[in-house]
Amino acid sequence: MQGPYRSALQTGYVVVSLRSHVHRHKSRIDRFLAANIGNLGTYAAGRITITARTSARCLRIQWTYKLPDTNPSPLRPLLLAAQNTAWASERTGKHAILLCYHSMSNSSSQHSSLAELRALSRIIQESIDAIDACLTTNGQEFPSPDTTLTMESEAARMASDVDRQCSLIVSAAYQLICSVRSPMASLVSVATQYKVSAALRVALEANVVEALREAGPKGAHVSEIAKASCVDPGKLARILRLLATNHIFVEVAPDVFTNNRISTAMDTGKSIKALLESPTTKYVGTTGVAASVGHITDEGMKAAAYLAETLLDSNTAQSQEPTQTALNLAFRTDLPAWEWLESKGNEHRLARFAIAMDGSKNVAPPSAILEGFDWKGLKDGAIVVDVGGGLGSQALTIAWNCPHLHFVVQDREPVVKEAEKFWTDQFPAALQSGQVRLQVHDFFTPQPITDASVFLLRNIIHDWSDKYCLQILRHLRNAATPDTHLVIVDSLVSYACEDDDLKNIPGAVRPVPPKPLLPNMGHAATAAYQIDIQMLDSLNGKERTVKEMNTLMEQTGWRLVQVHQSTTFSTCKVIGVPS
Ligand SMILES: C[S@@+](CC[C@H](N)C(=O)[O-])C[C@H]1O[C@@H](n2cnc3c(N)ncnc32)[C@H](O)[C@@H]1O
Secondary structure, eight states: OOHHHHHHHHTTOOEEEESSOGGGGHHHHHHHHHHHTOSOEEEETTEEEEOOOSSOSOEEEEEEEEOOSSOOGGGHHHHHHOTTEEEEEEEETTEEEEEEEEOOTTSOHHHHHHHHHHHHHHHHHHHHHHHHHHHHHHTOOOOOTTSOOOTGGGHHHHSHHHHHHHHHHHHHHHHHHHHHSOHHHHHHHHHTHHHHHHHHHHHHHTTHHHHHHHHOTTOEEHHHHGGGSSOOHHHHHHHHHHHHHTTSSEEEETTEEEOOHHHHTTOOOOOHHHHHHOGGGTTTTSOSHHHHHHHIIIIIHHHHTTHHHHHTSTTTTTOOOTTSSHHHHHTTOOSOHHHHHHSTTOHHHHHHHHHHHHHGGGTSOGGGGGTTSOSTTSOTTOEEEETTOTTOHHHHHHHHHOTTOEEEEEEOHHHHHHHHHHHHHHOHHHHHHTSEEEEEOOTTSOOSOOSOSEEEEESSGGGSOHHHHHHHHHHHHHHOOTTOEEEEEEOOOOOSSOOGGGTTSTTOOOOOOOTTSOTTOGGGGHHHHHHHHHHHHHHSOOOOOHHHHHHHHHTTTEEEEEEEOOSSTTOEEEEEEEO
């Protein structure tokens, strides 16, 4: 045994340190591994495979690996293959030095938890390096948190490679926080999160973002900001301080606040004068982000407050009915959420919800609806029915990109009225030419379009319990031709553990994130699980797993043929054909 190996073994580590090309040392490493550790891995100049072992006490391998100039992605196979392995890389010029720690079965728990912290921090570092490489290649800048948000300036973050690395960072960073913060502090932090939500709604309704925009880059004292509403300045300062402490707004001097990138995401773009003159049209003509924040922090949060009462009451615990939800309890109504939204006194909520739904397309890249299904490959004049299409914003994106298709956007009567205004504003020619038709239709009744090429259901299935989804899907199946495709667009939720059962469904398996991240990407995926609870508390609906979608299809005469996975909210696709 040569020097460094022997001394490392004596201290509980094996160190293979190679400062030049790996392949030159292959036979030496293989001999060493065979003699000391067994068949741990094979090496080649451009490719490294590690097989996880449980019998090794502890292995640390350090070697140089020649990287392409810009992209460190060849490191990924190593990451995926090295089960139970925390890893990291540092880029040094054209070479990366990888450190790979193989957990020891007899290592102390204190040591392994520190190794986990290091592993998480390395994932963050590696992802930043990868973002750096992508942006350099694309000639883009990463958007600074201190700048004002525009959709164009988000383009760099939305590029799929960058988006994936950002998700890894979010997942690792939150796991790191939960690992280092005291458990009591973590629980209290989570239990009091609703205070942040409540404060956010105050800032939204008090027109703070718009007041700060008008104040300019130096910001404004809270006594000025408070003039955009009737909120007491002293109380508003406390609201804004809580938000600034959570990186929404910046307190630049005592009681003086400015906008930042996150706060400007809910800028309606309107003047304070216009907002005060016409508060009911606040969200009209906006991106929908402010409307979403309003919807979630108003009826969403109030409904969630009654979740335990609903789930633990034996009268409602097993219910699949949209009239026996936490929202029903919170707002003391017997109406399902859709009818409640349409009832007198809720006009502002209905309008806000429609705009929020339309704006949800901005959370994902605009092209998200176009991915995972071959819209362009549909024949000339093929009919796409956007079932429960809301204003029809998905149909609009497809129509812009596929002028050879025809569309029928169906919804409830009050929504269709809103949709008429939307299309008249956005794409009047499509209405005039008949390329797009708006149709009042209740999807619990027989489907009138019997020659559709596609039935599109975006954010519909998640609104309903199984009992009702079966009715919707059966009506569509009865109206389908043998060539009709069913395209369900929703957020597919994964288990928070590994799931080997998906391998037989094309497209269903998601890339496995590096350990020790959770297999479902943890905090980076949390929005889907939060929306799942929103579906539960307001509709008795749910976000589903691939298997749950498959079961619904099997029971209604559809056969699941393809899944298109995505980590962004409401952009997964489950595609079926008549069975
Ligand atoms: C969550 S929104 C989704 C809207 C649209 N698909 C989208 O992705 O933007 C659900 C839609 O279902 C509609 N809806 C609810 N019940 C319905 C019914 N019985 N028949 C038709 N549409 C209905 C609602 O009015 C609402 O527009």
